[in-house]
Amino acid sequence: MNHQQKTYEQKAYEKIQKKHEAKRPLLRNCIVAFFVGGLISMIGQGITYFYIYFFNFTEKTASNPTVATMIFLSMLLTGFGVYDRLGQFAGAGSAVPVTGFGNAVISAAIEHRSEGFVLGVGSNMFKLAGSVILFGVFSAFVVALIKTIFTGLGGG
C-alpha cells in the first residue's frame, strides 16, 4: 500500500481539482436505480408467478428456476450489447439484481473468448464475479458462526 504524504503542491492542486470535478448525479442515480431495479425485480416476480402457475413449483421452490431464467435473459441482453447501456443508464439498478451478477460473468466470458476456452474463458470468467462469490460465501459463514454462538449461549 502506498500512502505517501501529499506534498504541498499536491494539496494545492487537490483544491482546484475538487472545484472542477463533476460529481456523480447521486439523487438522479438513486431514483433511476430504484425504478430500473424495481422493474427488473418485477419481471422476476412475474417469472416466479409463471413458474408457480404453470409448473409444480411452490413459492419456496420457484426461486431456483426464476434465478436461472433471469440469468439467461441477462445473458441474451449482454450478448446483444444491450446490458452495458442499461448499466450506464441505471447504475446500481441493473448491477444489484442477479442479472448484474450474470452480466459480470458473461461479459468476462465473451471478452476472453479470443484467448481460447481454457486459458481465456475458463480462467477469466469469474474475474469480476469471483470476489462476489468468495466474500458472499465468507460473510455467510461469519454470520452463521455468530448466530450459532449466540443461540448456543442463549439456549445454554
Next chain:
Amino acid sequence: MLAGGQSWIFNRSPIILSTGIVGGPFEREGRIPEEFDYFYDDLWMGEDSYEKAHRKLIEEAVTIALKKGNIQKEVVQFMIGGDLINQITPTNFAARNISIPYLGIFSACSTSMEGLAIAASIINNDGANYIITGAASHNAAAERQYRYPTEYGAQKPPTAQWTVTGAGYAIIGKSNNQSKPRPKITSATIGKVVDMGLTDPFNMGQAMAPAAVDTIIAHFNDLGRDFDYYDLIITGDLGKIGRTTAIELLKEKGIPVAENKFLDCGLIIYREDQPVQAGASGAASSATVIYGHIFNQMKKGVYTKVLSIATGALLSPMTFQQKETIPCIAHAVSIEME
C-alpha cells in the same frame, strides 16, 4: 538545437508531408468525419480479436499516409509509433508487416507528440530523409485492458472519457522549398512526469491537466513565447473537466489564457450528444485530430501557428489496483505554416 532546459528548436524545419487517419464506427458518427480517410464499420474490422483489429488500424493508417504522400515505403527510413496495449504489441506487430525500421515508443496518450518530436529531431539532424510517426488506440482493446469487459454494465462517472478507436500517422520529411506551403515543425518541448496525487482512473483529464500546464509553461519559458504567439494551443485528451482545470491552473500561475484559442482534441472529435461523458481520450485522440483536423485547417490557412500538447497518463491496471497515484506526462510540439 537545445533551447532552454527541455526544448528543441528545429532550425531546418522538418515538414509534415502527408497523413493517414482511420477511425471506427463511433468516430464516423462524430463531429469531424470528413477529416478521416477511412472508417471501419465495426470494432472487429474483420479480425477475430480486438488486438488484431487494433493492428489493422495502424497498418491501414500507414498505408494511406504513404499513398497520399505518393512516397514509396522503401524510401522511409524509420517508423516511430506506439499505442496503449501491453508491450505496445499492436504497433510492434503492424511494424512487422510494414517492415520499415522501427522505434517503438510508449508514452500513453502523449505518444503521438513524443513520436513527432523524435522524428523531427532525427530529420533535423540529418538522421533520415523520411520518417513515419503516429499513434493508435482501440476502444474495446483499451477498455478491456484498463477497465472492465466491454459488455460489462458498470456505470461510468461523468468524469470518465471515451477511448478513441483510430490511428493517425504522418510522414515527416525535409523541407525542400516546394511551391506548396506545408506545415513545418519548428520546436518541441519534452515534458516532465508530473504526479499530483490523483488516483481515480475514471478522471484522467484532471490527473493530466497539471502535466499539460507544466509543459506549456516550460515551453513558454524555454522559447520566450506566450499565448499571443500562437493561433491555437491544443491539448490531447484533457476532456471537459481537465480543460477547465488546466485553464484555472494556468491563470493561477500568472499566465493569461485566451480560452477560445485553448482547445482540446478530446472535445473536437465527438458530438455533444454522443455518450462520451467528459470527452475523448486515448493515443488516437491527439493523433487523429492533429494529423487530421488541425493539419487540414492549417493547409487551408485557418491556423498558422499551432502548439499541440499531447497528454498521457502513465498508469497500468496493476499500479491502480496497488493504490498508486497516476503519474502523467505531456509533450508539446509547435507546428507552423511555411
Next chain:
Amino acid sequence: MKIKNISKLSILILTILLVQACSNSDVDKQSLMSLIKTTNPPPISAIKDPKEERIVLDIQEEVLSNEKIYDVAVIKGKTDVLVAYKVKHIHRFRMKQIKGELKKRLEDQFENVQFTLSSDYKIFLEAVKLQKRTEQDNLSEEEFDEQLKDIIQLSKEQT
C-alpha cells in the same frame, strides 16, 4: 443489426408466451386470478355432511378473525385439513410467528384433525383449483383425498 437481434428476441418471447397461453384449461383460467385477488373460496370437505361442512366454515371464520390474514382456502379430507391463507403485505415479515399462533389456536379449538397450514401462493392456488374441480367434476371421496394429499405433500417440499 441490433434491431434485427431485438426483434428476434421479442419473437422468441412472444412464441413462448403464446404456447403457454394456448395450453390453459378452463379450471386454470378461473383460478389464475386467485394469485392476485382476494378470492375467499367456499371451504369444502370430502365428506358431504352438514356436520363436516359446519367444521370447515368454523375453521374459515376462525382464520379470518385474524386481522393479519385476508384470504383463506380451507379444504378438509378425512382427517387432514389444509388451510392455505394469504398474509397482508405489511405483516409478511412476521409470517413464521403468525403461522405458529394460528396453528396453536386451530389445534386448541378443533380436535381430531391434522392441520396443515401454508401461506404459499402455490398451495393457495392448488386449493382453489381443487375446489373448482369438485364443483365441476363431482370427485369421489377417494379421489378428493388423494389430490389433497398431493397438495399437502407439495407444501412440504423444501427445494
